[in-house]
Amino acid sequence: MNLSHIEAFVQVAQHGSVSEAARQLNCNRTKLSMAIKALEKELDTPLFVRSGNNLELSEAGKAVFKDCESLLITASRIQQTCQHIRGDFTAEVWIARDDAIPDETWQQLSHRLNNKYPATTFNIVLASSGDLSNLVETKQVDFAFGIDYERVDDPRIEFTPIAKIRMMSVCNANHPLGQLRRVSDDKLRNAMQVTLAYLNEKDNPELLPFSLKHIGFSSFDYILSTIRTEAAWGVLPEPLIRHLLRDETLSVIKHTYGLTQEEYCMFSSSGMEAHPGMLWLCDKLSDYLFDF
Incomplete structure (x- = not known):
């Protein structure tokens, strides 16, 4: 055949x-x-x-x-x-990544990756977490790194767990939701939410907005910026906001799902031999997330 x-x-x-x-x-x-x-x-x-x-x-x-x-x-x-x-490895590797991990950390890792594997060109593009699996599946990129929201058994995609990452429902410290000792579903549903938007055509229940009023962005950084400037709440990864929680700029919403955990993964096509640089990157990202 x-x-x-x-x-x-x-x-x-x-x-x-x-x-x-x-x-x-x-x-x-x-x-x-x-x-x-x-x-x-x-x-x-x-x-x-x-x-x-x-x-x-x-x-x-x-x-x-x-x-x-x-x-x-x-x-x-x-x-x-x-x-x-x-002994052949791709001379050019395309990588998609979400921004669950701060930009400065990715910049440092990118420079170290480039210096460690000078014979390979690495192209790193920013994408929504909800699009990572689809970008690999459609071969727009070779590998992707980020939060795995798919939760499906897809034989075409290999998910390599790197570490657990804590997701937090947060708002500005002076937001009414941040003042409550216990936030009900109704109060949360009626407050403006900033949520994650993605282009993947497959519906993902994990990424459906909770609130009746919401605005979507493809970047966690945009979500954070909107939370800080508007009367809104959203779900963000801990590495991106730990410093803002420590100085009490943001508050964790005291709701049933105020704190959850997701898997931070490397996405690749099934059967694809990982470039050694990707295995190195997995190790470094695991070390970084271990502190959280």
Whole structure:
């Protein structure tokens, strides 16, 4: 079986249409349709039920989908293993990261990473926590670092836990919510919330706003800035706000979910051999978060 035909089948099954899969893959719709028809002819089985422009997996398509995904992952792993044995590592690595960890820490780590692996070019871009997994899945970046809000078993993505990170519901110290010994659901729901926004098309219940009134930003730093200047509350990672809690600029809201823990992870494609620089980065981030 042709792997490109299998990839076409998996992509169309995931996106529900040939046009959307072609857009994601940046390829021709006709070529994608022909690949699926070639696979169906080889298997002598229809993999989709077609109704106008809509495509749904047939019973056969549903039965073989997971195996096709696994086959693509295995093929990727074989390629990565051979590259590793040859001693080949990507000369250019793209990394996405959220801003749960302060910018100055990332700048220091970036400079050390560059000095330690001078033969590799590292491109580090800022992204919303909710988009990290999707950026790796769609191969826009090679690796991503940040808070894992996905909580799904996705065979295409490998999640490497680095450390637990504490998330805190906070407001300005002089905000009415900060004065209460106990904050009810109703009071919190009726207060303006600054929440995390992301472009990933998949709904993520972990990132749904709690309040009836809310404004969204893709950056924790923007959330923090708005909390400090507006009568609003939001959920922020401890590394970003510890100094503001210590000097009592911010207050932790005394609510059932005022303090929670999330996993800080490295995201990578399943079967992808990690660049040694990424393993080094995991160690340094783990050391940093250990103090929290």
